[in-house]
Amino acid sequence: MPTKKTVNKPEAEEAPAKKAAAPKAEKAPVEKKAAPKKTAAEKKPAAEKKAAPKAAAKTAAEPAEVKTVKKPAARKAPAKEAAAEKPVRKTAKKETVKAAPVEEAAQESAAEQAAPVVEQAAPAVEQAAPAVEQAAPAVEPAEEVQLPQPRRSVAFIGSECYPFVKTGGLGDVMYALPKALIKQNCDVKVILPRYRCIPQKYQDKMVYRGEFWMNLCSDGRSFYVGIMEYVWDGVVYDFIDNEDFFGYGNPYTNLIDDIPRYCFFAKAALAALNYMNWVPDIIHCHDWQAALVPVYLRTLFNGTSVASAKTVFTIHNLRFQGVYNIATIKYWTGLPDHVFSYEVMKQGRDDANMLKGGLTYADRITTVSATYAGEIQTPFYGDGLDGHLRYHSDRLRGIVNGIDVEQWDSSADKRLAACYNRETVLEQKRANKRALQEALGLEVDEGKFVIGLISRLTDQKGLDLVNAILPALVDGNTQVAVLGTGDAQYEESFRNFEQTFKGSVCAYIAYDESLAHRIYAGADALLVPSLFEPCGLTQLIAMRYGTVPVVRETGGLKDTVQPFNEFTNEGNGFTFDRYEAGLLLDAINRAKTLYFTQRERWDEMVRRDMDKDVSWDSSAVQYRNLYLELKP
Ligand code: ADP
Numbered sequence: 001m002p003t004k005k006t007v008n009k010p011e012a013e014e015a016p017a018k019k020a021a022a023p024k025a026e027k028a029p030v031e032k033k034a035a036p037k038k039t040a041a042e043k044k045p046a047a048e049k050k051a052a053p054k055a056a057a058k059t060a061a062e063p064a065e066v067k068t069v070k071k072p073a074a075r076k077a078p079a080k081e082a083a084a085e086k087p088v089r090k091t092a093k094k095e096t097v098k099a100a101p102v103e104e105a106a107q108e109s110a111a112e113q114a115a116p117v118v119e120q121a122a123p124a125v126e127q128a129a130p131a132v133e134q135a136a137p138a139v140e141p142a143e144e145v146q147l148p149q150p151r152r153s154v155a156f157i158g159s160e161c162y163p164f165v166k167t168g169g170l171g172d173v174m175y176a177l178p179k180a181l182i183k184q185n186c187d188v189k190v191i192l193p194r195y196r197c198i199p200q201k202y203q204d205k206m207v208y209r210g211e212f213w214m215n216l217c218s219d220g221r222s223f224y225v226g227i228m229e230y231v232w233d234g235v236v237y238d239f240i241d242n243e244d245f246f247g248y249g250n251p252y253t254n255l256i257d258d259i260p261r262y263c264f265f266a267k268a269a270l271a272a273l274n275y276m277n278w279v280p281d282i283i284h285c286h287d288w289q290a291a292l293v294p295v296y297l298r299t300l301f302n303g304t305s306v307a308s309a310k311t312v313f314t315i316h317n318l319r320f321q322g323v324y325n326i327a328t329i330k331y332w333t334g335l336p337d338h339v340f341s342y343e344v345m346k347q348g349r350d351d352a353n354m355l356k357g358g359l360t361y362a363d364r365i366t367t368v369s370a371t372y373a374g375e376i377q378t379p380f381y382g383d384g385l386d387g388h389l390r391y392h393s394d395r396l397r398g399i400v401n402g403i404d405v406e407q408w409d410s411s412a413d414k415r416l417a418a419c420y421n422r423e424t425v426l427e428q429k430r431a432n433k434r435a436l437q438e439a440l441g442l443e444v445d446e447g448k449f450v451i452g453l454i455s456r457l458t459d460q461k462g463l464d465l466v467n468a469i470l471p472a473l474v475d476g477n478t479q480v481a482v483l484g485t486g487d488a489q490y491e492e493s494f495r496n497f498e499q500t501f502k503g504s505v506c507a508y509i510a511y512d513e514s515l516a517h518r519i520y521a522g523a524d525a526l527l528v529p530s531l532f533e534p535c536g537l538t539q540l541i542a543m544r545y546g547t548v549p550v551v552r553e554t555g556g557l558k559d560t561v562q563p564f565n566e567f568t569n570e571g572n573g574f575t576f577d578r579y580e581a582g583l584l585l586d587a588i589n590r591a592k593t594l595y596f597t598q599r600e601r602w603d604e605m606v607r608r609d610m611d612k613d614v615s616w617d618s619s620a621v622q623y624r625n626l627y628l629e630l631k632p
Pocket residue numbers: 167168169170172454455456483484485510511512513514516535536537538539541
């Protein structure tokens with residue numbers, strides 16, 4: 001295990017921390033916030049602390065400067081051997097770690113075994129070899145692919161990424177977009193927290209890349225930053241390791257814990273780039289958990305090497321902003337006073353809004369559909385930031401999400417009862433439907449119209465509308481399969497419906513990646529009646545699996561589902577506009593009418609949906625062009 005130097009803990013650390021960190025009484029239990037968990041730094045034996053006595057005097061304004069640690073000898077060891085050397089996690093909390101909402105049985109693509117293309121700047125210090133999967137000896141020279149020029153390097157910074165950890169669409173995008181950007185001649189490094197809940201099989205493949213101590217808080221308190229690396233499919237994943245912040249629970253617990261951990265993460269990600277001497281052309285940050293990256297970059301990291309990078313900030317969901325009282329955020333970030341002004345991060349009387357700070361400092365702001373880019377500039381969808389977004393609208397644009405068409409491929413999906421393509425869909429979908437009905441305890445009858453709903457169970461997703469109409473849906477010919485977790489009120493209501501309509505309604509209250517695949521394949525239609533939907537991926541996956549979406553015309557749902565036109569026989573699904581239960585019921589009834597009375601036209605739509613391009617290809621080109629605007 002490599003040794004590490006430490007910086008001295010500043011004298012009298014606890015007292016000022018308590019004072020500065022005291023959150024607003026109505027928001028958080030003062031004690032917890034005010035007296036953060038004992039840090040690894042604090043737990044260091046005294047002898048070790050002496051190692052760098054002067055460092056304590058350093059301010060957070062020197063974040064990129066790190067203490068060089070004793071380096072492991074440079075090795076070309078295979079992943080397994082390298083992994084054995086990784087530093088053991090420190091001081092695990094006793095708390096039971098709830099299974100994370102991650103893909104346990106990730107389909108490891110053939111590419112995982114192939115040699116990834118790893119091109120990156122040589123690190124300034126000797127480091128462990130990254131965990132590059134071993135290359136099979138080349139048999140035939142690969143066909144030469146012309147990549148667009150010039151090459152650009154991009155660091156993705158975000159809080160989740162399939163298959164390591166995923167709670168929703170952000171996890172999908174963090175996985176699929178880097179892969180698509182590689183085909184656009186981008187060199188991509190993805191920086192993530194090393195959560196304890198990441199499945200062991202991935203933890204085992206990570207290789208120690210280095211470590212340092214970083215000043216974080218306004219009182220100069222410093223924290224351990226470890227970097228663990230895993231290279232897969234051409235993408236380099238660097239995991240920021242710190243047991244105190246990421247060693248317990250699921251990625252998102254509550255703001256009391258989440259605010260400090262993502263303050264730490266944003267700064268550590270930038271410091272890690274400097275440490276690895278890998279200065280990308282573009283730093284692409286995602287959602288509030290990474291929103292402080294542009295703020296740090298243009299303040300405390302000014303003058304360090306990474307400051308030459310341009311930043312893109314993507315809003316995946318404006319609902320979540322990372323808002324907390326200024327005193328707490330000021331303490332945890334060590335950011336200068338001027339960023340706590342209304343123009344930058346201040347909100348209301350004494351709150352700071354981390355997402356707002358990211359929007360202020362990013363060179364470009366994107367969101368995940370053109371319609372949502374317009375919507376968030378209005379009071380209804382703007383979640384309090386519409387004015388700020390209108391002010392910065394010259395830097396804002398929408399680029400619609402795609403899906404990874406290898407991950408979502410009905411012709412090779414091992415989880416399905418029967419794989420299918422556009423030629424075999426009609427027959428094989430029936431087989432998948434029967435298997436699904438059997439698995440979920442629904443009456444097995446391929447003649448029934450099966451409606452799927454795969455969703456976080458929250459107000460955003462239009463579930464009050466579904467609750468209002470569900471009894472009217474169950475007419476003897478229709479079945480409903482719900483898969484989701486979330487707000488107790490919806491979990492409860494769907495369970496009740498299952499009891500009331502046994503055999504016709506199933507409520508599977510869980511996060512289950514495998515079942516999600518089987519519902520996409522076995523259902524005839526998929527409901528997405530969201531109140532707002534930045535992009536939405538479930539309707540894209542549904543179409544790819546020949547399942548007709550029924551959606552509300554908002555955000556990305558509006559941009560990706562063309563309403564069925566009975567006169568021209570065009571369109572991909574059924575839509576409604578105003579947020580009303582009656583309109584949702586009407587849209588579902590139109591779908592059912594077509595299904596039961598004009599099956600050939602329904603079947604044509606199924607094939608049209610499967611033919612639709614829902615891949616990342618064209619959106620990745622748009623991101624690349626955006627990067628080139630910033631770094632021609
Ligand atoms: P959001 O990000 O708002 O949750 P998206 O439609 O963008 O919604 O992405 C949802 C992703 O999460 C999809 O890949 C969907 O299949 C998946 N998903 C949502 N709920 C579940 C669940 N309970 N089990 C398995 N997958 C789920």
